[in-house]
Amino acid sequence: MLKGFNRLFAWMAVVLPAGGALAQEKGPERWGVNMPRGVTEVAQTTYDLHMLIFWICVAIGVLVFSVMFYSMWRHRKSRGYKAAQFHESTAVELVWTIIPVVILVLMAIPATKTLYDIYDTEEADLDVMITGYQWKWKYDYLGADVSFFSNLSTPRAEIDNLLPKNPHYLLEVDEPVVLPVGKKVRFLITANDVIHAWWVPDLAVKKDAIPGFINEAWTRIDEPGIYRGQCAELCGKDHGFMPIVVKAVPQEEYDQWLQQREAEAAKIRELTNKNFTFDELIARGKEVYNRNCAACHQANGQGVPSTFPAIAGSAIATGPIGQHLSIVVAGSPKNPAMQAFGQQLPEADIAAVITYQRNAFGNDMGDTVQPIDILKFKNNQQ
Amino acid sequence: MAQGPKPGLSRWLYTTNHKDIGTMYLWFSFAMFLLGGCMALVIRAELFEPGLQIVQPEFFNQMTTMHGLIMVFGAVMPAFVGLANWMIPLMIGAPDMALPRMNNWSFWILPFAFAMLASTLFMEGGAPNFGWTFYAPLSTEYAPPSVTFFIFAIHIMGASSIMGAINIVATILNMRAPGMTLMKMPLFVWTWLITAYLLIAVMPVLAGVVTMMLMDIHFGTSFFSAAGGGDPLLFQHIFWFFGHPEVYIMILPAFGIVSAIIPTFARKPLFGYSSMVYATASIAFLSFIVWAHHMFTVGMPITGELFFMYATMLIAVPTGVKVFNWVSTMFRGSMTFETPMLFAVAFVILFTIGGFSGLMLAIAPADFQYHDTYFVVAHFHYVLVPGAIFSITAGVYYWLPKWTGHMYNETMGKVHFWLSFIGLNLTFFPMHFVGLAGMPRRIPDYALQFADFNQIASVGAFLFGASQLVFLFNVIRTIKGGKKATDEVWDNPQGLEWTVPSPAPYHTFSTPPAVR
Numbered sequence: 051m052l053k054g055f056n057r058l059f060a061w062m063a064v065v066l067p068a069g070g071a072l073a074q075e076k077g078p079e080r081w082g083v084n085m086p087r088g089v090t091e092v093a094q095t096t097y098d099l100h101m102l103i104f105w106i107c108v109a110i111g112v113l114v115f116s117v118m119f120y121s122m123w124r125h126r127k128s129r130g131y132k133a134a135q136f137h138e139s140t141a142v143e144l145v146w147t148i149i150p151v152v153i154l155v156l157m158a159i160p161a162t163k164t165l166y167d168i169y170d171t172e173e174a175d176l177d178v179m180i181t182g183y184q185w186k187w188k189y190d191y192l193g194a195d196v197s198f199f200s201n202l203s204t205p206r207a208e209i210d211n212l213l214p215k216n217p218h219y220l221l222e223v224d225e226p227v228v229l230p231v232g233k234k235v236r237f238l239i240t241a242n243d244v245i246h247a248w249w250v251p252d253l254a255v256k257k258d259a260i261p262g263f264i265n266e267a268w269t270r271i272d273e274p275g276i277y278r279g280q281c282a283e284l285c286g287k288d289h290g291f292m293p294i295v296v297k298a299v300p301q302e303e304y305d306q307w308l309q310q311r312e313a314e315a316a317k318i319r320e321l322t323n324k325n326f327t328f329d330e331l332i333a334r335g336k337e338v339y340n341r342n343c344a345a346c347h348q349a350n351g352q353g354v355p356s357t358f359p360a361i362a363g364s365a366i367a368t369g370p371i372g373q374h375l376s377i378v379v380a381g382s383p384k385n386p387a388m389q390a391f392g393q394q395l396p397e398a399d400i401a402a403v404i405t406y407q408r409n410a411f412g413n414d415m416g417d418t419v420q421p422i423d424i425l426k427f428k429n430n431q432q
Numbered sequence: 433m434a435q436g437p438k439p440g441l442s443r444w445l446y447t448t449n450h451k452d453i454g455t456m457y458l459w460f461s462f463a464m465f466l467l468g469g470c471m472a473l474v475i476r477a478e479l480f481e482p483g484l485q486i487v488q489p490e491f492f493n494q495m496t497t498m499h500g501l502i503m504v505f506g507a508v509m510p511a512f513v514g515l516a517n518w519m520i521p522l523m524i525g526a527p528d529m530a531l532p533r534m535n536n537w538s539f540w541i542l543p544f545a546f547a548m549l550a551s552t553l554f555m556e557g558g559a560p561n562f563g564w565t566f567y568a569p570l571s572t573e574y575a576p577p578s579v580t581f582f583i584f585a586i587h588i589m590g591a592s593s594i595m596g597a598i599n600i601v602a603t604i605l606n607m608r609a610p611g612m613t614l615m616k617m618p619l620f621v622w623t624w625l626i627t628a629y630l631l632i633a634v635m636p637v638l639a640g641v642v643t644m645m646l647m648d649i650h651f652g653t654s655f656f657s658a659a660g661g662g663d664p665l666l667f668q669h670i671f672w673f674f675g676h677p678e679v680y681i682m683i684l685p686a687f688g689i690v691s692a693i694i695p696t697f698a699r700k701p702l703f704g705y706s707s708m709v710y711a712t713a714s715i716a717f718l719s720f721i722v723w724a725h726h727m728f729t730v731g732m733p734i735t736g737e738l739f740f741m742y743a744t745m746l747i748a749v750p751t752g753v754k755v756f757n758w759v760s761t762m763f764r765g766s767m768t769f770e771t772p773m774l775f776a777v778a779f780v781i782l783f784t785i786g787g788f789s790g791l792m793l794a795i796a797p798a799d800f801q802y803h804d805t806y807f808v809v810a811h812f813h814y815v816l817v818p819g820a821i822f823s824i825t826a827g828v829y830y831w832l833p834k835w836t837g838h839m840y841n842e843t844m845g846k847v848h849f850w851l852s853f854i855g856l857n858l859t860f861f862p863m864h865f866v867g868l869a870g871m872p873r874r875i876p877d878y879a880l881q882f883a884d885f886n887q888i889a890s891v892g893a894f895l896f897g898a899s900q901l902v903f904l905f906n907v908i909r910t911i912k913g914g915k916k917a918t919d920e921v922w923d924n925p926q927g928l929e930w931t932v933p934s935p936a937p938y939h940t941f942s943t944p945p946a947v948r
Contacts, residue, residue: 078881082869085801100798107788114759115781121763122777127699133766137701146756147749154745157795162738164797169734184574209877211483219482221879244570245664247729247804251870256800258730260665261569262658265731282729282804282872284563286570287489290875356556357490357576386573 174236182246250279335406351411457514464506500564525609611947620688698765771845786814807867837935851899858892
């Protein structure tokens with residue numbers, strides 16, 4: 051019944067172009083029982099292959115199970131059926147060995163073809179480097195000065211059942227990866243810590259992100275729209291909380307977006323030389339903290355006992371500022387879970403978050419760090 | 433020289449009797465089945481609706497990991513070893529296992545291994561939380577401190593399995609009654625012989641890979657760390673070189689059990705005995721050359737991808753032969769449907785469904801969409817629950833009258849079957865749907881769109897779990913009393929085990945039987 055309604059709505063969506071906006075929203079459907087057809091040629095070929103194998107299996111299943119059920123219904127002792135005693139037939143055995151081999155060969159042909167297609171990563175129009183982190187994705191647009199992290203944007207309160215859940219619960223991010231439609235995009239996929247896997251069902255791209263190795267994949271998205279996916283390889287505590295959102299836009303819109311991002315990047319670099327007030331640092335730091343630190347150290351700074359240390363009252367956050375700088379910029383030498391944020395965040399954000407940590411959660415150290423201090427620290431390190 | 437068992441606890445501690453050891457293995461595995469089952473219920477309870485309600489993600493990951501480890505190494509494998517201990521000597525006309533003292537030892541180290549594994553739940557940092565496949569570097573550099581105990585527990589389990597396997601090979605090859613030629617052995621014996629070789633081949637590989645982890649964690653090596661010149665993928669290759677044969681270790685003995693039960697209740701000899709033996713051997717061989725189909729998305733070269741795809745697809749052939757043979761055995765038989773037969777028939781149907789999803793997973797390009805989703809979870813639970821668990825259950829009902837001398841309660845057996853059957857399908861069938869629709873596995877919380885089917889799955893899981901208590905109650909009641917079983921128990925069953933009295937005396941075949 052519900053499925054019928056879904057169909058109806060899907061049909062209406064096609065027939066009634068809503069407000070001229072052609073961009074589509076993709077993602078899992080309620081009561082969905084099948085793989086999405088997808089929005090790329092490869093995804094659709096994969097879907098067709100999946101359905102072909104599925105129907106072959108159904109046909110074999112119907113055949114085998116009908117013989118079995120017929121026999122279970124007819125050949126019962128309670129119906130007085132006398133058992134035959136045959137127990138061998140080389141001819142029959144040969145037949146049901148050879149026929150499956152033939153069917154398998156027929157399956158293997160389209161599968162091989164599709165696989166060659168998927169593996170053809172040559173001649174891309176655009177390269178995007180994707181790096182998996184615990185527990186977020188980083189996108190670097192090669193050849194452009196654009197690089198950003200993409201974090202889960204579902205509010206914690208929704209996960210903790212304190213707020214009603216929005217329709218894109220757990221499938222939404224603060225910064226989607228933006229791609230132009232109709233262009234061959236090559237993904238270079240790696241990881242910073244453990245193995246992750248970048249997966250967007252509508253693109254039929256799933257590739258493991260492996261630390262120390264770079265994998266390749268590609269896509270060419272035909273229709274503008276928003277496509278949602280998730281990390282597919284267990285990567286620790288928040289494996290279920292690192293979604294992927296792809297926003298496919300027409301080329302002009304993409305170019306605009308890219309320019310805008312480059313301008314923003316330049317602006318952020320300028321911030322390194324700015325002198326922030328205490329309040330500015332705290333406000334910025336809180337935002338940075340919630341986006342980058344709260345997953346482990348928790349929004350209240352209490353951490354998780356025996357797994358992730360607390361910031362509140364911690365020896366580092368209330369100790370000498372140099373140590374605090376060192377662990378945030380360069381990571382922890384003892385615990386790989388504490389990443390080196392020096393490579394991940396702009397100096398202004400690091401300065402802000404350190405100031406925030408030293409003054410929030412009852413730490414009240416009263417000191418501040420300026421972005422230029424971070425830059426000096428980094429330069430001294432090298 | 434017939435001697436009875438020792439009195440009290442020492443009977444169980446010092447026993448070298450294959451029947452006592454078989455019994456201990458079976459009870460141990462049932463206890464582990466309940467423990468692993470409770471963990472599954474924690475998982476299903478948390479997944480009943482979106483949002484975090486009952487457990488936090490760290491603990492959720494510990495539950496999925498421990499559930500997998502306990503079910504694979506604690507429930508399924510020891511249950512098959514238990515059945516092998518009980519039945520192989522009875523089936524080949526041997527007085528006991530070939531290496532009875534080692535038999536005692538291989539059982540008694542198991543409780544220690546699992547006590548060590550379970551104790552990690554109470555350690556600082558929690559139990560292993562990296563999945564039962566423990567991929568590096570999540571299981572090395574990023575693992576909780578308890579990983580060391582996990583490694584030693586795996587070592588002990590491996591030692592136990594290797595000893596058990598050596599014992600089974602030695603028994604089958606040396607202790608058959610005169611006239612019991614290889615091609616006369618019941619299929620359960622055949623499948624176990626092949627399984628034992630698989631165990632001997634791959635358990636050392638597992639021991640090797642966990643030892644490499646131990647070195648990486650404590651002794652500064654970098655087998656699995658790219659930063660030190662190692663390779664995280666090396667872990668996966670070694671693990672799955674063990675892991676894929678391991679999958680067949682958990683299913684080949686099941687084939688043997690079902691091949692014993694279906695002919696009995698169809699009152700017709702097994703169709704294609706020799707092709708069954710060859711099919712089992714081919715499956716065992718193929719199991720060594722398909723491991724990387726678990727790794728289609730790691731970025732292998734296309735030739736590797738194609739090789740593992742084709743080899744995996746080939747497994748459908750011998751597996752198909754087996755299914756066709758079982759159906760042909762039923763065809764024009766004179767069937768009755770007592771509890772063992774119900775479980776065996778459900779095995780054939782549901783295992784075949786699991787086989788179909790397996791074939792779909794073998795198709796590499798399609799696997800890119802299935803990989804690491806609930807579709808995979810549905811697939812391997814369809815081959816393991818109705819495959820391994822149902823066949824073990826069928827075997828227990830089938831041989832329980834021989835072991836205890838009493839008939840189990842048939843009505844209760846049927847209730848157990850139908851509740852399990854419904855619960856199992858409610859639990860695992862919807863997982864195909866959410867997996868295809870895009871739900872990754874091993875996540876503690878999920879998008880709203882997956883909520884409906886997850887709810888159904890959770891209800892089914894609790895039903896399935898509860899139905900096992902009916903089983904426990906029925907077995908205990910049968911041990912305590914009940915209708916006397918005849919020596920044959922069933923209607924003209926084939927095999928030497930039915931020629932000894934019910935209950936089987938403490939010592940059987942002290943003089944070898946005559947085999948026609």
